[in-house]
Amino acid sequence: MSQGGVLIVDDDLAVLQALPEALRMRMGGVTVETAACATAALDRIAARDYDAIVADIKMPGMDGLELLAEIRTRRPETPTLIITGHGENDLIVRALRGGACDFISKPIDRDYFIAALHRAMETREARRRVKERQLALERHLSELEAVVEQRTRERRPTTKVSESPLSLLQGSSRQMEQVVQQIKRVADSPLTVLVQGETGTGKELVARAIHQLSARREKPFVAVDCGAIPDTLIESELFGYEKGAFTGAHERKEGQFQLAGGGTLFLDEIVNLPLATQAKLLRALQQRQVQPLGSKRAVPVAVRITAASNVPLEQEVRLGRFRADVYYRLNEFVITLPPLRERDNILQLANGFLAEAGTELDRPCCRISEAAAQVLLRYDWPGNVRELRNVIRRASLLASDVIEPEHLAVLPIDPRLATDHPQEPAPAGSSLKELAQAATVDAEGRAIRSALQATRGNKSEAARLLRVDYKTLHLKMKQYGISAGQFRQS
């Protein structure tokens, strides 16, 4: 996708000739493109992210106001200027209320036009910078958090390992007590286990606990995040390859199935496995053997498979996105983790995380105020336990002794606040602009969804569309609880 430039939309060919010339003369280096009707403009807008759009209000077919509404939906951050006839105040009011950032009356005063366009583009640029700063801050914070976690793990004496693997899951919650009983029952059986639950509910902790409590505990526990590996690499990652199996295969490499030999292979986010790979996984599950890429011989494997999914696999099967035969194989024993908002021990978990943060981050803070507790109980926790832990750790960095509601400003902004209710009349002028600005962070989730829609769930392509690297996209998807599987064509 190319970037930048100004798009001028007018059915008057004279304007389409004169304005771009004036712009190029007075705004050095600006790229100007033109469209002679709204439909042509929409095609261009789909392909290119313009810095600003200028549209005549009166055009045959789709008019400028309708085009404006389309732009506000498809490219809410692109400033749009409307060209109106002299004294057409009714139309101007509608355009401004509809989200136009300004209007230019005919006959067009070139100086005014250039100044208005400049203003619009500068505002947009400033907003882009604010958003970039914000993303950079969030990235920096996550990196620091990762460093702290890593250092704390290194410092922690190995005695922690002998601690009950179930301790992390407990906490006097009725629902979790049931899960713990299930883990104890299934751990030492040969059954394949499927762990289902929303993102951040602790699926990997369950898989690890099962491994720790099984006879395989001395053997490796290998976790593979099926969503983090591009479709093209997943098979070589899982099953390994022979030297020369494909360009770049300079030497033989074992797959995760072999590496987990005798232990547990944990396939996280299994719903992301491409259908073709699912077929090979089925063979591995049924015949207990895998065929490395480029090899004629199958290799026997003795691993226990634990799989996890953040969407109900049964539903994916119904939609044709997950193979029924693989599902039935994985389905031998199912553990479903309740989302945090349905649990009755949010505050207890929060206090646990606060104590943990106190030691690990060396914070004096040790209590959550009643008002802050109410905020925690009202929040929806889309990122579940992982999100709660994050929020408490962050809040503990801000508070000196008691966590108060203001320290919970670190909570993500409720996307329901940022999205408009369709039954309401469209917000007017600057309030929409402010909304768009504020909603940028939440708009990210929407942008990712639409990119995945456009690429039918292909994450590599979606990453290219969004101009981010694969890993960033993957992390963001995890953060927003988006799975690529939902977008694959059935």
Add this chain to the structure above:
Amino acid sequence: MTPLSVLIVDDDPALLQALPQALRLRMGGVTVETADSATAALERIAAQDYDAIVTDIKMPGMDGLALLAEIRTRRPETPTLIITGHGENELAVHALRGGACDFIQKPIDRDYFVAALYRAIRAHVLNRRVKDRQQALACCAEELERVVQKLERENS
């Protein structure tokens, strides 16, 4: 949480009575204050940070447009709605260009008025949340940097 506060500015005493009542009825928990001139409004604005301001455009002395410009300078983040007479589109255009977030035509449709005000306040609250969060995250990052430095010192 502190309740939402709105300032209504109008030289018409009848409106100053009717509008606050309508708001209190339809927006639970909102505090409404009134001012009968732009000058009185500016004094109140200096003392309090309102969640939204609603002002009539035509007032003796300083008018609504001049007041709007002052608000944009002194409290650039406070959303301001303008009340205009029916068909006064030229003034409405001036107001929107001057940074009003919306306008309400007389005779005032109560439903429309409450919806517009609600939208404006929501955008304002959201903006403030974004800023607060940004600031909180920046503080977190600063604190964490200190923690990391300390850990590095202890590890070495």
